[in-house]
Amino acid sequence: MKLLYISISGNTRSFVKRLAIYAEDAHKSNQSLPLFELKEISENSQFEVEDEKFVTFVPTYLEGGNGVDNGDTEILTEVMREYLDYEDNYKNCLGVIGSGNKNFNYQYCLTAKQYSETFNFPLLADFELRGNSADLERIYNVLKKLAVN
Secondary structure (H helix, E strand, O other), X not given: OEEEEOOOOOHHHHHHHHHHHHHHHHHHHOOOOOOOEEEEOOOOOOOOOOOOOEEEEEEOOEOXXXXXXXXXXXXXXHHHHHHHHHHHHHHHEEXXXXXXXXXXXXXOOHHHHHHHHHHOOOEEEEEEXXXXXXXXXXXXXXXXXXXXX
16 A cells, blocks of 8 residues: 655654554564555655555644634645645545644644545544554554555
């Protein structure tokens, strides 16, 4: 299964790489369990048509404010939105997993929530900052169910 992600501070990159290792370890003991192909989207990425199913990981970077009546404008990660829009790539997206900082209250994972609404795919899960071992296991199990279906 392909995992597309964007990482500004390195937190999302760290998480998806650890998730791929977690999947490799699980796959060693059970060959039917999925492996993940990682694809980082950045300002320098060449846009391609995604013709296979994938999951998107996106952190939240917004202009200041409370996320309700102001401060709900995505910044820094717009290239992922553009990539999903490109040639209707979003149609092969099984869902989005968001990351953020819970200190920002309503803004926590707001970008992922906005993607879910804009592109009409589910918000599958969330994790804070770089995530922890419980997040790895929980999100792996979500992805494993998607890979089986």
